[in-house]
Amino acid sequence: MFxxxxxxxxxxxxxxxxLSRTRSISGE
Structure with missing residues (x-):
């Protein structure tokens, strides 16, 4: 995905x- x-x-x-943003959205 990334x-x-x-x-x-x-x-x-x-x-x-x-990556930081995606992590926040994903909730990891």
Whole structure:
């Protein structure tokens, strides 16, 4: 999921920020 959305758009630009946001939404 993250690989598809992140790598496709962010391209290793701000994976930490995106990951943090996804984590918050997912509730992990």
């Amino acid at each position: 690989d598809k959305l992140g790598s496709s758009s962010l391209s290793s630009q701000t994976p930490n920020k995106y």
